[in-house]
Amino acid sequence: MKKKPLVIVTRRLPDAVETRMRELFDTQLNIDDRPMSPAQLVEAVKIADVLVPTVTDRIDGAILAEAGEQLKVIASFSNGFDHIDVEKALARGITVTNTPGVLTEDTADMTMALILAVPRRLVEGARVLTPDHDWAGWSPTWMLGRRMAGKRLGIVGMGRIGQAVARRAKAFGLSIHYHNRHRLSTEIEEGLEATYWDSLDQMLARMDIISVNCPRTPGTFHLLSERRLKLLRPEAYVVNTSRGDVIDENALAKLLESGAIAGAGLDVFEHEPTVNPKLLRLAAKGKAVLLPHMGSATIEGRIAMGEKVLINIRAYFDGHKPPDRVLPSML
Structure with a gap:
């Protein structure tokens, strides 16, 4: 045998x-x-x-x-x-x-969940309804977030997952933009109503939400460097379900703390399972939503x-x- x-x-x-x-x-x-x-x-x-x-x-x-x-x-x-x-x-x-x-659909689901959770302050709201807090009731000016429809989503990495994110985001009324090593076919672009940006820098400077969906390669290490993160508008949000070290975490934390970036949703971290203490403090303040690498966890x-x-x-x-x-x- x-x-x-x-x-x-x-x-x-x-x-x-x-x-x-x-x-x-x-x-x-x-x-x-x-x-x-x-x-x-x-x-x-x-x-x-x-x-x-x-x-x-x-x-x-x-x-x-x-x-x-x-x-x-x-x-x-x-x-x-x-x-x-x-x-x-x-x-x-x-x-x-x-x-x-x-894992394409599962990761895209989680990406879309973070895209919604950060601007709409879902985690902050959920924390209010716990034994440690008292909710005073509805108020016209309390817990205000940002509307999704009409916002510009910039996808960094338009492979299988990036395209799946685009399909979901399009249904929520977001305008789809992307940067990729290679431009997609006209057929795919038209189906997603997606705008291609050859310059990552120019795309970052004009988006409301950035979703990082590129693979981890030597070329994508700190792709979103401090210099590039500083290109983002103060109202912009960053979501990452790819790999932690695609983003310079220390630079991201500094910009979130100063208010130069509105918020972040992260499912991956640069030194997993260790999470940057600066990010943990920002999450406690409602400036970030952090998840323990759950993107594909179905x-x-x-x-x-x-x-x-x-x-x-x-x-x-x-x-x-x-x-x-x-x-x-x-x-």
């Missing part, structure tokens, strides 16, 4: 995914769901045929240098792959896969991710090319 590959999973996955994984492979699960340390990851790559990390696991060159010859696949349970040194993995003959496409989405992981592993060991390989051209 053909030996089953040893698959080591770094975090808890949905029960249905773990059950199927145990049926198909010789599987080691992380029952406690505690993040694995670098030393534990090194021990894992020394013996595993397949490593299934998540976005919080840093699989860098130092860890890959310790990998045994038997490690053939890193099947990441994630849409992104910036947490893996893909070039080093490929150089060692290790196939890297991810789980693209299944049961359906997580199961779909797991199914992609299973398909990629099975395809490799059945002698086929995994459908979700990370290729050098994608880096």
Whole structure:
């Protein structure tokens, strides 16, 4: 009988995914769901045929240098792959896969939720109806936010998620604008009624809301730098459901504190799981809405991710090319 590959999973996955994984492979699960340390990851790559990390696991060159010859696949349970040194993995003959496409709608939903929550002050309002506060009742001038209809939304990164955000925002009456590495087809632009900006700087200076939906690459690190954030209008809001380090957090916090930017909605952070204390203080003051990386957190989405992981592993060991390989051209 053909030996089953040893698959080591770094975090808890949905029960249905773990059950199927145990049926198909010789599987080691992380029952406690505690993040694995670098030393534990090194021990894992020394013996595993397949490593299934998540976005919080840093699989860098130092860890890959310790990998045994038997490690053939890193099947990441994630849409992104910036947490893996893909070039080093490929150089060692290790196939890297991810789980693209299944989180688009979930992340776009959460992005739209933040686009609504920040200008309409939803979290501030919810805090009023708690035992620690007394609500004096409705007042014409109390808890005033900003209307959505007619506002200009600038989307940074118009891939699958950016386009899904645009579809939702259009239904709320927002004017759609975007900046992307490559301009979309005329057909897509017309369908979304979207205006393309070749200059990110010029777009930032003219928008009411900025939604960051670009992938994390070396070129997008601090894409929204202090210089670019200063281009935003004082009435503008920033929403980020992409990767935390696309925005210079310290600069964002400084501009929020001074009132140079009206507010921010963040689901991702530059040094996760650590959250910048400045942002926490601003959230307490109602100048930011912070969420703990919940953008893709749906049961359906997580199961779909797991199914992609299973398909990629099975395809490799059945002698086929995994459908979700990370290729050098994608880096």
